[in-house]
Amino acid sequence: MFVGVDLGGTKIAYALIDHKQGRVLARRVTPTDSADGPDAVLMRMVGDIRQVVADAGVALSDIRGIGCGVPGVYDDATGHTLFLPNLVGTWHQVPVGPTLTAALGIPVWLINDARAFVLAEAAYGAGRGHANVVGFTIGTGIGGGVVINQQLYMGIDGTAGEFGHQTLALDGPQCGCGNYGCLEAFASGSAMVAQANVLIESGQAPDLARRIAHGMQLTPSVMVSCSDIAVHQLLAQAYQYLGAGVANVVSLFSPNVVVLGGSVAQLGEPLCAAVRQVVIERCRATPVARIAIVTAALGGDAGVLGAAVWAAHRSGAEDVRALT
Amino acid sequence: MFVGVDLGGTKIAYALIDHKQGRVLARRVTPTDSADGPDAVLMRMVGDIRQVVADAGVALSDIRGIGCGVPGVYDDATGHTLFLPNLVGTWHQVPVGPTLTAALGIPVWLINDARAFVLAEAAYGAGRGHANVVGFTIGTGIGGGVVINQQLYMGIDGTAGEFGHQTLALDGPQCGCGNYGCLEAFASGSAMVAQANVLIESGQAPDLARRIAHGMQLTPSVMVSCSDIAVHQLLAQAYQYLGAGVANVVSLFSPNVVVLGGSVAQLGEPLCAAVRQVVIERCRATPVARIAIVTAALGGDAGVLGAAVWAAHRSGAEDVRALT
Numbered sequence: 001m002f003v004g005v006d007l008g009g010t011k012i013a014y015a016l017i018d019h020k021q022g023r024v025l026a027r028r029v030t031p032t033d034s035a036d037g038p039d040a041v042l043m044r045m046v047g048d049i050r051q052v053v054a055d056a057g058v059a060l061s062d063i064r065g066i067g068c069g070v071p072g073v074y075d076d077a078t079g080h081t082l083f084l085p086n087l088v089g090t091w092h093q094v095p096v097g098p099t100l101t102a103a104l105g106i107p108v109w110l111i112n113d114a115r116a117f118v119l120a121e122a123a124y125g126a127g128r129g130h131a132n133v134v135g136f137t138i139g140t141g142i143g144g145g146v147v148i149n150q151q152l153y154m155g156i157d158g159t160a161g162e163f164g165h166q167t168l169a170l171d172g173p174q175c176g177c178g179n180y181g182c183l184e185a186f187a188s189g190s191a192m193v194a195q196a197n198v199l200i201e202s203g204q205a206p207d208l209a210r211r212i213a214h215g216m217q218l219t220p221s222v223m224v225s226c227s228d229i230a231v232h233q234l235l236a237q238a239y240q241y242l243g244a245g246v247a248n249v250v251s252l253f254s255p256n257v258v259v260l261g262g263s264v265a266q267l268g269e270p271l272c273a274a275v276r277q278v279v280i281e282r283c284r285a286t287p288v289a290r291i292a293i294v295t296a297a298l299g300g301d302a303g304v305l306g307a308a309v310w311a312a313h314r315s316g317a318e319d320v321r322a323l324t
Numbered sequence: 325m326f327v328g329v330d331l332g333g334t335k336i337a338y339a340l341i342d343h344k345q346g347r348v349l350a351r352r353v354t355p356t357d358s359a360d361g362p363d364a365v366l367m368r369m370v371g372d373i374r375q376v377v378a379d380a381g382v383a384l385s386d387i388r389g390i391g392c393g394v395p396g397v398y399d400d401a402t403g404h405t406l407f408l409p410n411l412v413g414t415w416h417q418v419p420v421g422p423t424l425t426a427a428l429g430i431p432v433w434l435i436n437d438a439r440a441f442v443l444a445e446a447a448y449g450a451g452r453g454h455a456n457v458v459g460f461t462i463g464t465g466i467g468g469g470v471v472i473n474q475q476l477y478m479g480i481d482g483t484a485g486e487f488g489h490q491t492l493a494l495d496g497p498q499c500g501c502g503n504y505g506c507l508e509a510f511a512s513g514s515a516m517v518a519q520a521n522v523l524i525e526s527g528q529a530p531d532l533a534r535r536i537a538h539g540m541q542l543t544p545s546v547m548v549s550c551s552d553i554a555v556h557q558l559l560a561q562a563y564q565y566l567g568a569g570v571a572n573v574v575s576l577f578s579p580n581v582v583v584l585g586g587s588v589a590q591l592g593e594p595l596c597a598a599v600r601q602v603v604i605e606r607c608r609a610t611p612v613a614r615i616a617i618v619t620a621a622l623g624g625d626a627g628v629l630g631a632a633v634w635a636a637h638r639s640g641a642e643d644v645r646a647l648t
Binding site (some may be wrong): 005132140141144146148153154155156157159160161163165166167168169170177178179180238241244247248249251252253254255257281282283284285287290291 | 397447456468470472477478479480481483484485486487489490491492493494501502504505565568571572573575577578579580605606607608609610611614615641
């Protein structure tokens with residue numbers, strides 16, 4: 001049995017899986033409250049892991065490993081986090097792995113949250129049964145991950161799959177990463193919202209402005225539901241960039257399945273159809289008719305499930321694909 | 325023992341390798357003369373394979389497999405070529421594999437020539453000893469290939485690694501493939517030459533024009549050696565696109581080594597240094613200091629050696645890495 005943890009900016013999700021029976025035995029979600037600092041968060045994580053194991057009526061000694069998804073960069077060799085930009089406080093060199101292991105006596109493996117998402121979707125979700133699966137997490141930023149022969153492909157220190165930081169215009173807008181013209185700078189949720197705010201301020205999006213004035217939060221879904229032509233042109237352009245970014249990943253990996261996840265991918269089939277059309281137009285040297293481009297199937301569960309599968313893979317457990 | 329064949333637009337190279345002793349036992353290079361049509365080319369290939377094996381004093385029955393690199397698209401299941409744009413005549417559905425096997429009694433596996441190049445460089449060349457190696461062939465077009473865990477990563481039907489057909493500008497110039505803004509349309513040898521011709525015609529490249537008038541062929545190396553500022557600006561821009569294309573591959577694969585090959589890569593260290601600089605500037609989420617970006621080490625041998633290694637891999641031979 002393995003525990004998956006998904007350490008997010010606002011909440012932490014936990015799941016206990018029985019990899020032999022293929023079942024999720026218990027789940028738990030708690031607020032991150034990272035303003036308390038990393039030590040307090042880690043103390044609560046220890047308690048919550050004990051709790052989710054106890055909820056299932058399982059002994060802690062039966063847990064063979066813990067996978068912990070983190071929203072950023074970590075050091076696989078030490079189990080320390082290096083850079084988690086969405087969490088309050090300094091998470092540089094926080095010994096997440098060693099602290100949990102010391103308190104619980106269970107090995108811990110960290111994993112980037114986008115990689116965990118793709119691993120879960122490949123093993124149990126939209127990519128199930130296929131050899132090579134790539135995935136995009138399109139939310140505040142744009143992350144990605146690569147599963148080759150049903151195993152996560154990591155590159156150096158787990159950094160393979162930075163799909164959001166591919167350059168799509170050499171002199172494009174500056175990205176949060178420092179580079180210019182990244183996919184993320186054109187088509188992430190926050191890029192779309194920033195572009196919509198410019199339209200609102202310049203008076204080109206009166207309907208959207210009205211909705212925001214009535215207390216709605218400015219999100220890509222609200223943008224889709226508004227009647228402003230300029231906003232829909234903005235969305236169409238973001239889809240063009242998203243499609244080009246997916247097309248590049250398709251040309252490079254020629255995968256069986258591309259899974260689109262994250263809050264922006266919840267726009268669903270209209271977004272997916274637009275991306276598919278761009279991929280057909282741009283990927284002339286790849287058999288795109290044999291590549292499925294689909295939205296994620298596991299919803300919010302992908303993060304914890306992927307982290308648990310990662311722990312199973314790293315501990316050498318076999319037949320984790322039996323999980324349902 | 326395995327035979328590697330590299331079927332090119334102008335010549336066909338052959339090599340016989342002893343994978344256990346790690347030696348190339350014999351080589352042979354003959355003109356392609358594809359104007360005679362595929363049947364004549366295949367008949368000559370059968371004779372030349374017999375010859376290269378005889379030259380080494382080896383019996384045909386000791387050859388366990390033949391790998392045949394082709395400059396284009398093929399069907400792995402049937403061993404037929406589908407599209408070889410640089411060969412004269414129609415190479416659609418030419419049964420290269422079945423014809424050689426019927427004549428010689430030896431299994432044949434086709435491979436794209438850029439993939440063969442990367443496999444050879446990963447096994448014996450600039451990527452030797454590293455797990456994950458990607459390579460670019462920068463010549464008339466731009467090809468690529470991916471070696472993961474010392475095995476060629478194929479994607480669907482060997483189409484993974486189309487590095488030249490990544491989009492770098494959504495509304496860029498049209499590429500030979502039909503898409504707009506491909507890396508190949510900006511930075512291949514033929515793209516550079518076409519751009520230089522525009523400068524010559526508009527009078528902005530008098531030194532280059534003089535050299536061409538004196539009978540020199542217009543190539544990227546002649547461009548590098550000329551004194552026209554506009555030509556050097558053109559080269560600098562091509563390097564920027566090449567660097568962005570390499571940076572995208574680095575962000576997606578996070579490989580240990582990037583190998584640059586093909587005629588344009590023979591420009592050597594100035595090109596390599598320019599590409600490295602762009603990768604450092606653009607890849608902020610990848611540990612670029614730990615990624616080597618180098619020119620190819622095997623020269624013209626990469627194609628045949630890669631084809632031979634491919635046959636060894638496909639036939640299940642072990643320890644082909646002992647080859648030197």
